[in-house]
Amino acid sequence: MIELLLPPLLVGLLLALISGPLGAFVVWGRMAYFGDTLAHSALLGVGLSLAFGFHMLVGVALVTALVAIVLTLPSSQRYFANDTLLGIMAHGTLALGLILVSLAGNARVDMMGLLFGDVLAVTWDDVRFIVAGSALVAVTLLFTWRALLSCILSAELSAAEGVPVERLRALLMVLLALTVAVGMRVVGALLITALLIIPPAAARRISSTPEQMALKASLVGVIAVSLGLGFSWYLDTPTGPSIVLAAVLLFMGIHTLAPERAAR
Amino acid sequence: MSLAPSPLLELQTVSLRIEGKLILDQIQLSLHANEIITVVGPNGGGKTSLIKLALGLIRPSEGKVQRRKGLRVGYMPQRLMVDNSVPITVERFLQLAGGRRAPIADTLARVKASAVRHAPLQSISGGEWQRVLLARALLRKPDLLVLDEPAQGVDLQGQQEMYHLLGAIRSETGCGIFLVSHDLHLVMASSDRVVCLNQHICCSGAAHAVARHPEFLALFQNSSAEDIGIYTHHHDHQHD
Structure with missing residues (x-):
């Protein structure tokens, strides 16, 4: 049994560890909808990989990274608010992705697995990609932490102090894209943003520094992934939704039980 | 070091247009170490844009913003x-x-x-x-301290304390100070130059110590008021 459970557990825990700090930035920077857009566009990555025959995770990583960079380009758009544009991008890429996937032949792809995750089907090949991706995200975050935090608190002040704000923003988006690629295997394209947002939101209540929030978010994520995988294994529930539900329960538990702080 | 030190910041006939609208018109301004310049002017007169240009947050449409190489900037936004x-x-x-x-x-x-x-x-x-x-x-x-309305929303006492502190910092560190104020008449007394900005530089000159002005002395009940200065505008032209 352990041989069957080891790859999914490894992948799930890695995802939880990196989405803690990265998710904290998503929450602080109000970028939840950016995350969603990247996740939707991941389906286009899947469609393209099937059409051109390369590894699915490579396709996903490339397309989401490309969308991430497009999203950071300064737009001269003045007719719509940002969320309208994000919505167009998200659903446009999702629709195109779904069509490409279906043209490539249903038999080869488990659509439910793509949308809601199927971590129990993870192979050692996926594990290698996911370990490399997570390590890249973790190391990059570690080295750019202070500058990223500065940018989130005030982009203008940081720019005046000589921080390369635009480049850091693009970097953050690329890291998000990588995490989406990794997370798609675990919780699926439709639920990956949940894993980015819920653990940091739960951790916020019990943290008094940004670093605490990032680390506790990782911890909440690790617990949610373990509980979710457990449910899924013993009760035969879908894995992605089980993990997300565990995270939501942890969020509710922490916010109900944690003492009201004097500090907001 | 050359005999005449280069300015920390120099705006060379800088103009700024945003979507075709002229915001700043041929601004010529330089700030040296140990110098305090206060920019005053009406709302919409381009003060904020001037600060953004000075900080390098936006580029001028015409002209050049020259900052000394390796300049360390400290910026104090409003909030x-x-x-x-x-x-x-x-x-x-x-x-x-x-x-x-x-x-x-x-x-x-x-x-x-x-x-x-x-x-x-x-x-x-x-x-x-x-x-x-x-x-x-x-x-x-910082070599250059840029402040956006440092005395906004603060009472006269607080304003005086802030100006006193800035004066002391300048004397100690020799940094240049570039500050913007929405108040047209009450400025920091130790400003070496006050520049009145309304799209273009309307006038500039020295501030006169408030301490000499009897009404302000009364306001402070003869406590020290020498940190706040008064700037009398000598406009040589009129806007319609």
Whole structure:
């Protein structure tokens, strides 16, 4: 049994560890909808990989990274608010992705697995990609932490102090894209943003520094992934939704039980 | 070092247009070390744009903004909006600018904000924000200090304290100070030059010490008021 459970557990825990700090930035920077857009566009990555025959995770990583960079380009758009544009991008890429996937032949792809995750089907090949991706995200975050935090608190002040704000923003988006690629295997394209947002939101209540929030978010994520995988294994529930539900329960538990702080 | 030191900041006939609209018209301005320039002017006169140009946040449409090589800039914006989702204290916020070994306690004491050292950033008042932001700017040991309405929303007493502190910092560190004020007449007395900006530079000159003005002396009940100056505008032209 352990041989069957080891790859999914490894992948799930890695995802939880990196989405803690990265998710904290998503929450602080109000970028939840950016995350969603990247996740939707991941389906286009899947469609393209099937059409051109390369590894699915490579396709996903490339397309989401490309969308991430497009999203950071300064737009001269003045007719719509940002969320309208994000919505167009998200659903446009999702629709195109779904069509490409279906043209490539249903038999080869488990659509439910793509949308809601199927971590129990993870192979050692996926594990290698996911370990490399997570390590890249973790190391990059570690080295750019202070500058990223500065940018989130005030982009203008940081720019005046000589921080390369635009480049850091693009970097953050690329890291998000990588995490989406990794997370798609675990919780699926439709639920990956949940894993980015819920653990940091739960951790916020019990943290008094940004670093605490990032680390506790990782911890909440690790617990949610373990509980979710457990449910899924013993009760035969879908894995992605089980993990997300565990995270939501942890969020509710922490916010109900944690003492009201004097500090907001 | 050359005999005539190059200016920290020089705006060479700078114009700025945003979507075709002229915001700044041929601004010529230079700021040297140890010099304080106050920019006053009506709302919409281009003060904020001038600050952004000076900081390099936007590029001029015409002309050139020259900053001395390796210039360390300390910027004090009016106020930051920090999302409630970020758990961060004043101290940690200052560490981000100065590093963990920065003299944070001393700097906070200097700007009279020691009380909020461990407070969450979102809980401090407008006046405290300004002190904290000034502390942050100072922790960077700037050659050039750029301040956006440092005395906004502060009473005359607080304004005087702020100006006194800025004067002291200039004398100690020899940094240049570039500040913008919405008040057309009450300015920092130690300003070497006051520039009145309304799209173009309307007039510029020295500030006269308020201390000599009997009405202001009465206002302060003869306490020291020499940090606030009065600027009498001598416009040589009229706008319609």
